[in-house]
Amino acid sequence: MAQLSYVSGSVGLITLQNPPVNVLSAATRQGIMESMKKALNDPKVKSVVICGQNGVFCAGADIKEFGPNISGPSIVPLIYDIEVANKPVVAAIEGSALGGGLELALTCHYRIAHSKTRLGLPEVTLGLLPGAGGTQLLPRLIGIPASLELITTGRHITAAEALQLGLVDHVTQSDTVDSAVKFALSVEGEPLDSRRISKRPCPHLPDLDAVFEAVMQKARALQYSFFAQRAVGRWSMPSGASWNTSKARPVHRAAVLGLGTMGRGITVALAQAGVSVVAVEIQEKQLNEAREHVYATLERGAQQSGVSPSCANITYSHDIQAVADVDLVIEAVLEDLSLKEKVFQQLSAICKPGTLLCSNTSSLDLNCLASQTKNPELVVGMHFFAPAHVMKLLEVVYGSKSSPEAVATAMQLGKKMGKISVAVGNCRGFVGNRMLKPYIEQSYFLLEEGATPELVDKALEEFGFPMGVFRMSDLSGLDVGWRVRKEDGLAEPVGTSGQITRLRGGRRYSPLGDILCEHGRFGQKTGLGWYQYGRPGGRVAKSDPWVFNLLEEYRARLGLTARPIDQQEVLERCLYSLINEGLCILEEGFASSPEDIDVIYVFGYGWPKHRGGPMFYASMVGLATVLERLDHYYRSNPDVPSLKPCKLLRQLVASGSPPVHKWKEITKKIQNRL
Numbered sequence: 001m002a003q004l005s006y007v008s009g010s011v012g013l014i015t016l017q018n019p020p021v022n023v024l025s026a027a028t029r030q031g032i033m034e035s036m037k038k039a040l041n042d043p044k045v046k047s048v049v050i051c052g053q054n055g056v057f058c059a060g061a062d063i064k065e066f067g068p069n070i071s072g073p074s075i076v077p078l079i080y081d082i083e084v085a086n087k088p089v090v091a092a093i094e095g096s097a098l099g100g101g102l103e104l105a106l107t108c109h110y111r112i113a114h115s116k117t118r119l120g121l122p123e124v125t126l127g128l129l130p131g132a133g134g135t136q137l138l139p140r141l142i143g144i145p146a147s148l149e150l151i152t153t154g155r156h157i158t159a160a161e162a163l164q165l166g167l168v169d170h171v172t173q174s175d176t177v178d179s180a181v182k183f184a185l186s187v188e189g190e191p192l193d194s195r196r197i198s199k200r201p202c203p204h205l206p207d208l209d210a211v212f213e214a215v216m217q218k219a220r221a222l223q224y225s226f227f228a229q230r231a232v233g234r235w236s237m238p239s240g241a242s243w244n245t246s247k248a249r250p251v252h253r254a255a256v257l258g259l260g261t262m263g264r265g266i267t268v269a270l271a272q273a274g275v276s277v278v279a280v281e282i283q284e285k286q287l288n289e290a291r292e293h294v295y296a297t298l299e300r301g302a303q304q305s306g307v308s309p310s311c312a313n314i315t316y317s318h319d320i321q322a323v324a325d326v327d328l329v330i331e332a333v334l335e336d337l338s339l340k341e342k343v344f345q346q347l348s349a350i351c352k353p354g355t356l357l358c359s360n361t362s363s364l365d366l367n368c369l370a371s372q373t374k375n376p377e378l379v380v381g382m383h384f385f386a387p388a389h390v391m392k393l394l395e396v397v398y399g400s401k402s403s404p405e406a407v408a409t410a411m412q413l414g415k416k417m418g419k420i421s422v423a424v425g426n427c428r429g430f431v432g433n434r435m436l437k438p439y440i441e442q443s444y445f446l447l448e449e450g451a452t453p454e455l456v457d458k459a460l461e462e463f464g465f466p467m468g469v470f471r472m473s474d475l476s477g478l479d480v481g482w483r484v485r486k487e488d489g490l491a492e493p494v495g496t497s498g499q500i501t502r503l504r505g506g507r508r509y510s511p512l513g514d515i516l517c518e519h520g521r522f523g524q525k526t527g528l529g530w531y532q533y534g535r536p537g538g539r540v541a542k543s544d545p546w547v548f549n550l551l552e553e554y555r556a557r558l559g560l561t562a563r564p565i566d567q568q569e570v571l572e573r574c575l576y577s578l579i580n581e582g583l584c585i586l587e588e589g590f591a592s593s594p595e596d597i598d599v600i601y602v603f604g605y606g607w608p609k610h611r612g613g614p615m616f617y618a619s620m621v622g623l624a625t626v627l628e629r630l631d632h633y634y635r636s637n638p639d640v641p642s643l644k645p646c647k648l649l650r651q652l653v654a655s656g657s658p659p660v661h662k663w664k665e666i667t668k669k670i671q672n673r674l
């Protein structure tokens with residue numbers, strides 16, 4: 001299970017031979033021990049290289065051996081023997097070096113890795129701690145903060161990151177074993193004391209307590225997120241109706257109306273949940289494309305999860321009459337109020353009595369749609385996020401007349417579809433998109449004042465968002481917001497000359513997004529947006545000098561002087577304005593708890609889970625700090641109302657900044673007074 005051979009005259013090459021991933025089974029451990037002994041006792045051998053067969057170094061302990069009766073040599077003395085060896089030992093790392101495999105590499109005196117290698121200590125994912133020296137050796141090599149992160153998350157890192165951290169000595173793109181052998185030859189006879197990691201002192205950190213506190217905060221945020229995810233199921237409405245007083249109706253047959261991107265995703269999600277679906281699209285061509293798309297998505301999903309596809313559950317029609325006997329309809333036609341109103345009138349006339357009528361609108365007033373029907377109590381919003389069969393979040397929106405039973409049914413259907421459903425009130429943009437507005441607005445203002453899309457995105461991505469605001473906007477399409485702004489009378493043609501106005505109704509407004517759209521730059525789909533993507537539909541964002549020129553010309557036209565903006569300001573202005581909007585939503589009762597808001601942001605908007613969500617994050621930063629910074633920015637930007645701290649924030653700070661789970665007592669008091 002481990003073979004010793006001799007190469008280049010003086011190098012003993014030990015090859016782990018336990019296919020497919022060279023785990024440290026009893027026979028492999030025995031093989032390594034015997035080969036090491038032979039190599040160290042052989043005077044011809046001046047150095048040793050350890051590698052794995054078939055391009056994989058070692059995937060760690062043999063998990064199948066775990067249990068009370070492990071036999072064979074213990075892994076710990078085995079790796080200790082390597083470290084104290086009096087000849088240099090070099091690990092030639094390819095493929096994977098995980099768990100005990102990485103610990104084996106850490107006891108070697110040098111580590112050479114191939115550029116495609118993955119390294120990590122994934123024991124935590126198996127409910128274990130690294131037990132063969134990893135917890136002691138890694139901090140001595142790469143420091144405590146980086147080690148803590150790797151050990152507590154189990155994350156696999158690339159060779160490039162390993163090199164940057166100092167975990168490996170060299171990364172090669174060519175033959176790893178050849179490189180390691182050459183390297184071994186070059187260090188033969190050199191002193192080894194400084195190469196024995198266990199002999200190094202554990203790094204002294206003046207702020208060790210702060211480092212551990214940061215890790216504990218992450219743990220607290222993750223635990224909070226775990227409970228918040230469950231708490232949102234215990235929904236309530238301002239009327240007092242709630243999950244435990246409202247009974248959901250069974251939904252055996254549902255219809256999806258409109259088979260664009262959202263409708264197709266919703267159809268897939270319903271079929272995968274075992275609900276029989278009537279999929280309706282009046283345009284023949286779109287219907288045929290949707291049928292193929294849904295079929296292919298279900299096939300792919302079935303292959304991945306090893307179950308049979310659920311296509312048999314779906315019938316397609318171009319006639320809206322096909323929805324006559326379903327239990328629930330989800331309307332997903334174009335985001336156009338008059339079109340949707342017409343659809344709701346038709347649904348109300350066609351559907352059997354008691355059918356629940358749901359809209360997938362992301363921005364329109366649910367009460368307007370409900371008012372078109374005979375039974376507005378049967379109308380709720382089911383706001384899915386694209387792609388609807390993948391994204392976990394569902395906002396279930398209740399209008400002023402929605403019945404608790406309708407809300408309960410939509411919540412339960414969401415659960416059946418594998419979604420995390422959050423019940424929210426019917427305000428503009430509901431909860432998620434409403435909070436996004438000040439966040440995006442601030443990012444535009446930052447550009448006007450001197451920032452670049454790259455600087456803003458970098459700050460947000462380092463905070464933990466998978467994408468910064470500009471990359472995210474390019475992905476979702478800049479034209480969507482432009483259409484809404486035009487409908488709201490905000491976006492006016494800017495052109496290349498003439499006056500640009502930055503005030504709308506006494507509030508500051510940045511037309512930068514509109515200017516991009518006027519140039520046909522709608523983001524990834526057109527290949528150009530805040531970044532350039534090479535081609536329409538391209539995914540890789542590259543900086544675009546056109547955008548820098550635009551920003552310079554724009555500032556010049558307005559007489560604005562660019563000033564240096566740091567990451568801290570980006571975070572404070574973007575995140576605190578978003579947090580402030582969330583607090584307004586709580587104050588106004590459109591969300592019933594901070595947990596609701598946090599779950600929406602973590603599962604629908606990429607808020608980093610280890611930061612809990614905007615409300616939890618605010619309480620971690622300190623509500624008084626958030627208030628002080630918002631006050632500061634509002635003083636210098638009195639024409640930006642989203643920076644004005646809301647009543648609830650002031651009240652919470654005045655009440656001693658209670659933890660998130662106690663906020664309800666204060667929101668209730670404010671709501672009672674309203």
Ligand SMILES: CCCCCCCCCCCCC/C=C/C(=O)SCCNC(=O)CCNC(=O)[C@H](O)C(C)(C)COP(=O)(O)OP(=O)(O)OC[C@H]1O[C@@H](n2cnc3c(N)ncnc32)[C@H](O)[C@@H]1OP(=O)(O)O
Pocket residue numbers: 020021023059060061062063064066067070075096098099100101122123126130131132
């Ligand atoms: C309950 C109490 C327990 C007490 C135990 C006390 C023990 C004391 C020991 C003391 C010290 C031990 C210290 C070390 C601990 C460890 O190392 S724990 C293991 C850590 N390693 C891992 O978690 C790696 C797991 N593997 C992977 O991530 C992937 O397999 C891979 C290496 C990245 C390769 O992926 P891929 O190429 O996609 O192949 P796969 O299909 O996933 O795997 C191929 C086959 O190999 C099997 N396999 C993989 N890893 C292991 C393993 N560590 N042990 C056993 N078997 C493994 C995998 O099952 C596949 O097999 P088949 O299914 O038969 O094809």
